[in-house]
Amino acid sequence: MSEHTHKQFDAEMDSIRAGVLAMGGLVETQLSRAIEILKDGDDQGAMDRIGAVEREINAAQVDMDQLCSQIIAKRQPAAIDLRMILTVTKIVNDLERIGDEVKKIAYKAAQTRDASRLQQVRHFTATRAAGQAGAMLQLALDAFARLDPVAATEVIDHDKEIDAAFAGMLRQLISYMMEDPRTISAALEIVFVAKSIERVGDHTKNIAEAVVQLVKGTDVRHASVAEIRAEVAKE
Numbered sequence: 001m002s003e004h005t006h007k008q009f010d011a012e013m014d015s016i017r018a019g020v021l022a023m024g025g026l027v028e029t030q031l032s033r034a035i036e037i038l039k040d041g042d043d044q045g046a047m048d049r050i051g052a053v054e055r056e057i058n059a060a061q062v063d064m065d066q067l068c069s070q071i072i073a074k075r076q077p078a079a080i081d082l083r084m085i086l087t088v089t090k091i092v093n094d095l096e097r098i099g100d101e102v103k104k105i106a107y108k109a110a111q112t113r114d115a116s117r118l119q120q121v122r123h124f125t126a127t128r129a130a131g132q133a134g135a136m137l138q139l140a141l142d143a144f145a146r147l148d149p150v151a152a153t154e155v156i157d158h159d160k161e162i163d164a165a166f167a168g169m170l171r172q173l174i175s176y177m178m179e180d181p182r183t184i185s186a187a188l189e190i191v192f193v194a195k196s197i198e199r200v201g202d203h204t205k206n207i208a209e210a211v212v213q214l215v216k217g218t219d220v221r222h223a224s225v226a227e228i229r230a231e232v233a234k235e
Contacts, residue, residue: 012071013081016064016088017145020095023060024141026053027095027102031134031200034106038127038193050106057099064092087214091144094203094210098137101196101203105130108193112186121172126193129165133200136162140207149215149232155208157225162201169194 030053033046068085071077077085112122136158143151173187173194212220212228220228 009071009075009077009081012067012075013084016067016071016085019060019064019067020088020091021141021145023057023064023092023095024137024144026057026060027098028134028137028141029053030057030099030102031105031130031137034102034109035127035130035134037106038109038130039123047106047110050103054099054103057096061092061096065089083214083217087210090210091207094206098200098203101199104196105193105200108189108196112189112193118173118176118183118186118190121169121176122190122193125165125169125172126190126197129162129169129194129197130200132158132165133162133197133204136201136204137207140204140211143208143211147211147215149212152208152211152215153225153228153232156205156212156228159201159205162198166194166198 030050033050033053037046068089071085072082075081109122109126112118136155139151139158140155143149143155170191173191176183177187206221209220209228212218212232216231216234218231220231223231
């Protein structure tokens, strides 16, 4: 590979790494807006912006997949470079799926704005859980930017907190439905919000696992946190 070609290849690899972080930034913005709708109720302007940015996220996924395919076809990368490209395709898929879940959170939150008896669950419990998921996503993207498997492992460990929040919301909502059947319809909508928050956590965990695999070369998707820590600690 000539020096010129090598520089072009480096620039292409830099562009896909930057593309992941730019797409991640869009998703983080979406989640912040969804949290505001959970807190404050229906805001048509916010809903319109969420719809517009979701289209940007979808377009970014297509662009990134095409760029990765072009690099593979033109450069025939090997070893760590190929692993980076394959990791990028995994991460952008999870980011797009997070965007889908965030849109669901926003729309379901808007539909339940008048459910006065459920405001505690929606405004506080769900909002706090969504904030935790957003912090997790930020840490996962930072771990990717720094290629930091230790930080990625911490993200994976945090997923249990999102799962616990989901279980807690279900218990609260079931109690409301049992006490007052009139809350069932709205409570079920908030169940969908809770499930989407839990799925955001799952996809963020996938991103963190991809970072560990990228750096260490080991597939850790079905490993325990303790096993992942041991793998990351290896020289």
